[in-house]
Structures are given as C-alpha cells and as structure tokens.
Amino acid sequence: MDFPEELKYTEEHEWVLVEDDIATVGITDFAQDQLGDVVFVELPEVGDSVEAGETFGVVESVKAVSDVYAPVSGEVVEINEDLPDEPETLNNSPYDAGWMVKIKLSDPSAIDELMDVATYQEFVEKD
Template sequence: MDFPEELKYTEEHEWVLVEETLATIGVSDFAQDALGDVVFVELPEVGTEVVAGKAFGVVESVKAVSDVYAPISGIVEEVNEELPDAPEIINTSPYEDGWMIKIRMADAGAADALMDVEAYQAHIAEEK
C-alpha cells in the first residue's frame, strides 16, 4: 500500500494535502482497499462549510456505506466533479484523480495536528 510522505492523515483514513490555506482531501489507499469497489460518492456543494470531525461526504462500495469526515474546518472551494460519474477512480487513484474536495481552511495551522505518514502507518498497524 502506498502512503505519500507529503500528506497528513486522520484516524478515519482521510488524507489532506495542504498548499498555503487550501487543503485537498480524499481517502487513503488503506480506506479504498478496505471499502472494495467504490460505486457511489456523495460530495458537498461548493460553498458549504465543513467542520473538523464531522462527515462531509459519503463513499459507498457494493457492500457498505461509509461517511467521510472533514479532517479540518473550512469552506468547500472545489469538488471533484469526475467522481459521481466514475466513483471507481477512488480505487484506482486515491491520492491524485480520486481527490474529493478542496477547502479554504479557517485556520491554516490546523493540519499540523494531524498524523504524518509514520504516525498513520503505526495507526494502521494497530488497527489490523
């Protein structure tokens, strides 16, 4: 499994890429693998306020429904319009084409509190 070093991660298996005050959010390789074939994605609308720790979207596999939680708070600036038509992108490219939303962070430093790749890998090892 692949866990890019430049990303931050959450216990619920979301990832965040921070570029100044913009945060791109998706689900990790571990999450997509655990879900299996993703067949449906529900995303918020642009302009929606998301709150750290609260669900902002839903990913459904054939078998299961999973909420996706906002790692940090902010306003949705862009959503991945490709996903509703091609949800399987989350399986094939969880970190690139499979990104879910971009938010303008309320607090640019908020991502510092999230896990780095070492901490996340330790978290996964513990969950297994």
C-alpha cells in the first residue's frame, strides 16, 4: 500500500496536499482498496463552502456507498471534472489523477490537526 510522505491524512481515509493556501483532497490507497471497484463519484460544486469533518461528496463502489469528508474548512475552488465519467481513476491513481477537490483554506493552521504518514500508517494497521 502506498502512503506518500508529503501528504497529511484523516481518520476517514482522506489525504491532503497543501500548496500555499490550497488543499488538494482525495481518498487514500487504503480507502480505495477497502471500497473495491469504484463505479460512481459525486462531488460538490465549485464555490461551495465545506466544513472540516462534514460530508462533501460520495464514492460508490461495488461493495458500498461511502461519504467523503472534508479534512479542512474552506471554499471549493476546483473539482476533478474527470471523476464522474471515470470513477475508476480513484482505484488506479488515488494520489495523482484521482484527486477529488481543491479547497481554499479558511484556516491554514488546521492542517496541523491532521495525521502525518507515520501516524496514519499506524492507524490503518490497527483497523
């Protein structure tokens, strides 16, 4: 399983990459592996406000329907427009082509609340 070191992680299995005040968000390799083949993705609209810990999207697989939670608060400034037509991208490339949304952070320090790679790896090993 792949866990890039430069990312931050949540207990709900989302990853976050912060560049300046923009957080790119997706689901982890662990999450997509647990879900199985992803067949549907629902994303928010550009301009929507999201709150940390609140649902911002849905991922449906052959096994389950799962909510996706915002790891940070802010405004959605971009969505991955390819995902609704190519949901399997979440399985094939969860950290690259499978990113879901970009959020302009309302509080950049909130990133410090998220797990680093070592903490996340310990977390999933307990799961």
